[in-house]
Amino acid sequence: MAGLRRDRDELRAETLTDRAPAVERQHALGKRTARERLDLLLDPGSFMEIGMFRRRSEGPDEPAGPRTDGVVTGSGTVDGRTVFVYSQDFTLSGGSLGAAHAAKIHKVMDLALANGAPLIGLNDSGGARIQEGVLALDGYGGIFRRQVRASGVIPQISVVLGPCAGGAAYSPALADVTFMVRGTAQMYLTGPDVVEAVSGRRVTHAELGGAEVHGARSGVATFVHDDEEGCLDDVRYLLSLLPSNYLEPPPAAAARSAAADVRPRLAELVPVEPNRPYDMRTVIAEIADDGEFMEFHEDWAGNVICALARIDGEVVGLVGNQPMVLAGVLDAAASQKAARFVRFCDAFGVPLVTLVDVPGFLPGVDQEHAGVIRHGAKLLHAYCEATVPRIQVILRKAYGGAYIVMDSRSIGADLSLAWPTNEIAVMGAEAAVNVVHRRELAAAADPGALRGVLMTRYAERLTHPYFAAEHGLVDDVIDPADTRAALARGLAALRGKREIAEPRKHANIPL
Known part of the structure; x- marks a missing residue:
């Protein structure tokens, strides 16, 4: 037994020992190793590795692959709560995915779903392992199928810390939230060489699929960070705002006596004149506990703001028009952004607060040809389908179809509040x-x-401020200073809301 133990310890030490030249190359690129990333993400000493000795073995005449097969998998805790995680190891075969690599990821995904715990994927891979052919593609298919099964059941967070090319890019696309790091993360279906061969256009990896591209143009990246430390710290913060699964409520913090919290500055932040711009973020900061909120897709479709925050210790999802960008109109991109956020909040039991100051949908040939009708219908569908507590607050203008889409009473808002500056009409x-x-x-x-x-x-x-209230479409016209208090009271009153979904296989959202 002593000899067996010694052999086992030596083998384990060998597996855990980083390959110095490869690690140096990784660090030179501004990237950490797979295990260093797990140390940043998880509570100290909490990681339990699964599948450390797993390796590729094709037959007696072929050398076996390295142990771990380029991915570190297991479970740990974040602020004491269990999560399951995989971290791809670029220092080993470029983190490429083969059958054994995929099987390890499948294992932790199955365990995450069975245990109702969040799943976090740290992506740093050159893509499918070409030498394994269709086995690698089959491995990706197994990952995608499991992601879809887990969608809306457990939070799925994808963190892109290096290359994520080809079919691998669909894993972050299927996740609930995707993080990327500037300068090191790239994500695309076809690389620069293929693009040049097909189109004749030369592009760099960053120009094709860097963090800036997906954060500001495509909308694939939810959050973009300057370094891995800040990125993984924000992953931990996001987890503090989400339940472990759809059957649990979001984690609550200590109550803040918000029901009696008067904020007179709100009346100063928002001009009475309907055409004067202001920053909706300042309104959200006044409403949220400690002025803290986590904004999704900050650099994409800036005419609408989507954020998680706490009001009186309870997690809420905030959707608000942003008058600083395109006067706060809704367009195709903003509708997609808000619709996905509404569905995300609804899936995990996060109440919704909608802050309305919208002049309508963006007019123009480009928008109509881009399918603004279909994309606007996504947001309409998302709100109509949501069963969580929903409160609408109309700050100033709410015109036309955009008023309806921004969670009006007619599509199911539980409470509709309005400031005395509200103007609700078909048009100005x-x-x-x-x-x-x-x-x-x-x-x-x-x-x-x-x-x-x-x-x-x-x-x-x-369009006078009390017209909608007189007809039952607004429940109360409130002093702007009382907005935080009114929201706290309304959310407390709606906390026990239960709504049974229609019996059907699923709705057919206009994707």
């Missing part, structure tokens, strides 16, 4: 008058004076 007074009274204006001796009279009459009759 000037546009409405130009349409309805076109002939009178054309025949008038002084069209400007008549337009002013007609606009005042239209506003007094249809």
